[in-house]
Amino acid sequence: MLSAERIMQRCDALARHSELAGGLTRVFLSPQARAAAELVLGWMREAGMQAKLDAIGNCAARYEGQRPGLPCLMLGSHLDTVRDAGRYDGMLGVITAIECVSRLSSANRRLPFAIEVIGFGDEEGVRFGTTLLGSRAVAGTFDEKSLEARDQDGKAMREALREFGLPPERIPEVARKKGEVLAYAELHIEQGPVLESEGLPVGVVTAINGFSRLRATLRGAAGHAGTVPMNLRRDALAGAAECILAAESIARTDAELVGTVGRIEAKPGAINVIPGEVMFTIDVRAPKDSLREDAIARIVSQVRKISAERRLECTVENLQEFGVTACAPWLMEQMGRAVASRGFRVRRLPSGAGHDGMALGAIADICMLFVRCKGGVSHSPLESITEADAAAGATVLHDFIEHFRLPA
Numbered sequence: 591m592l593s594a595e596r597i598m599q600r601c602d603a604l605a606r607h608s609e610l611a612g613g614l615t616r617v618f619l620s621p622q623a624r625a626a627a628e629l630v631l632g633w634m635r636e637a638g639m640q641a642k643l644d645a646i647g648n649c650a651a652r653y654e655g656q657r658p659g660l661p662c663l664m665l666g667s668h669l670d671t672v673r674d675a676g677r678y679d680g681m682l683g684v685i686t687a688i689e690c691v692s693r694l695s696s697a698n699r700r701l702p703f704a705i706e707v708i709g710f711g712d713e714e715g716v717r718f719g720t721t722l723l724g725s726r727a728v729a730g731t732f733d734e735k736s737l738e739a740r741d742q743d744g745k746a747m748r749e750a751l752r753e754f755g756l757p758p759e760r761i762p763e764v765a766r767k768k769g770e771v772l773a774y775a776e777l778h779i780e781q782g783p784v785l786e787s788e789g790l791p792v793g794v795v796t797a798i799n800g801f802s803r804l805r806a807t808l809r810g811a812a813g814h815a816g817t818v819p820m821n822l823r824r825d826a827l828a829g830a831a832e833c834i835l836a837a838e839s840i841a842r843t844d845a846e847l848v849g850t851v852g853r854i855e856a857k858p859g860a861i862n863v864i865p866g867e868v869m870f871t872i873d874v875r876a877p878k879d880s881l882r883e884d885a886i887a888r889i890v891s892q893v894r895k896i897s898a899e900r901r902l903e904c905t906v907e908n909l910q911e912f913g914v915t916a917c918a919p920w921l922m923e924q925m926g927r928a929v930a931s932r933g934f935r936v937r938r939l940p941s942g943a944g945h946d947g948m949a950l951g952a953i954a955d956i957c958m959l960f961v962r963c964k965g966g967v968s969h970s971p972l973e974s975i976t977e978a979d980a981a982a983g984a985t986v987l988h989d990f991i992e993h994f995r996l997p998a
């Protein structure tokens with residue numbers, strides 16, 4: 591039996607592992623991530639899987655097929671969260687996948703392929719600014735340079751991994767080869783309003799929008815807020831404000847484009863001091879790579895122009911970018927059949943949010959199943975789903991797994 595009640599309870603249980611009292615924040619390689627991983631590894635073993643924490647901090651589990659060592663259908667999602675997050679973004683996909691395997695193992699069923707379930711340690715990129723760390727390690731595209739990225743406290747990822755008990759030099763061993771993974775399938779909440787507006791519990795994803803992440807730093811001159819006349823100032827924060835509005839207006843030029851400045855830090859950060867240095871991030875996404883690349887070029891050129899006009903020094907770093915990832919037609923077809931066989935209309939839709947499948951696309955064809963969420967709200971404590979929709983998602987994923995076949 592698939593138990594949606596148990597899925598919901600497990601999402602609640604994971605949400606208790608948070609650095610934020612009364613809310614949910616769980617970042618990569620934190621004590622809360624360790625506690626969550628221990629719970630998930632326990633559930634994986636209970637479901638009849640071999641499970642371990644790998645060298646990048648993913649919970650990685652395997653359920654053998656009709657013979658040991660067969661290539662796998664990989665299922666998964668992430669276990670880290672944004673700050674003040676909801677409890678379903680990522681976690682629902684991992685827990686539902688475990689539930690599906692549990693049903694197979696309790697019926698003693700083995701399929702003509704193995705199943706691997708991975709709870710990725712980092713997808714959101716909150717701690718080190720660079721995202722999809724767990725899934726890129728599995729896809730063999732982990733960038734060694736990320737080990738030098740530092741968190742807000744100045745700690746390098748390499749050091750954080752060691753403190754967590756993970757050997758950074760073993761990350762390459764996490765990589766899977768092409769052929770070992772037949773396909774990657776991820777169940778995730780929609781994080782948007784389309785399914786709810788059409789009265790549908792689930793939808794089949796067609797593609798994941800590409801993204802770019804940048805960090806801009808503007809340097810002017812700190813000074814006394816009371817004594818420096820306005821015309822002699824080089825205020826980095828006022829300059830950043832102008833840049834942010836310019837980025838917003840560029841992102842508004844196309845209905846398919848979105849742009850966000852989600853983090854800003856002003857130094858020295860006192861009410862009576864002119865800000866001498868400001869750092870802000872820029873996140874741009876689009877369903878077409880050319881549209882995103884063109885927007886980034888225009889934003890960077892505006893940031894440089896505004897800085898020059900205000901006599902500010904400026905550096906813009908490209909933190910990360912990912913092109914659009916298409917879901918494979920043969921997998922969308924099979925997922926669509928699973929949706930239809932449960933009596934739901936098959937709604938295909940793109941994903942505006944990023945997902946681990948973007949990284950897995952380097953070694954396997956991918957597909958995704960979206961589950962309706964209330965008001966389309968996500969990356970917020972208001973994120974919510976119903977138990978009935980969790981059940982619909984679980985049964986569709988289960989049927990998809992059961993009927994999964996490679997194309998002829």
Ligand code: GLV
Binds near residue numbers: 942943945
């Ligand atoms: C991850 O949730 C992202 O889309 O940023």
Ligand code: MN
Binds near residue numbers: 679714969
């Ligand atoms: Mn997210």
Ligand code: MN
Binds near residue numbers: 713945
């Ligand atoms: Mn997510």
